[in-house]
Amino acid sequence: MKDKVILVTSDQFGKGDAELGETVLETFFALLKQQEELPAAVFCVNRGVFALTEQSLAAVHLKELAEKGVPVLACKTCVDAYGLEGKLIAGEISTMKHFLELAARYAVLTIG
Incomplete structure (x- = not known):
């Protein structure tokens, strides 16, 4: 995982039942x-x-990843569009420029 950037495109993992998707994420x-090798970054x-x-159950785990030194990043355009600043x-x-820099250096694993 250390050579990967995880691109999170949704607040659910997979298509179908929303509650199940949130639980899977x-x-x-x-x-x-809990893995020994953590990703280079997570970009949402x-x-x-x-x-x-x-509102997301995943946020606690993403916060812990950040505390372990993994950059956990949110697209500014998306945050602004959804009114989530703060x-x-x-x-x-x-x-997105930063994501492009990460994608140039690491393999991208897309989930969502």
Whole structure:
């Protein structure tokens, strides 16, 4: 995982039942934070920025990943579009330019 950037495109993992998708996303990050090798970064876009808010069960795990030194980033355009500035409990706001820099250096694993 250390050579990967995780691109989170939704506040759910997979399509179908919303509650199940939220639970699966939480499970993914709960297990990821326990791995010996952590990703180079997590970058949230579109509805993925909601995973960094109080309404998401995954936010606690994403906050712990950040505390372990993994950059957890939210697309500024997306945060602004959804009116979430000041509502993120995990991560920090970043830019698409920064994501492009990360994608040039690391493999991108897209989930959502």
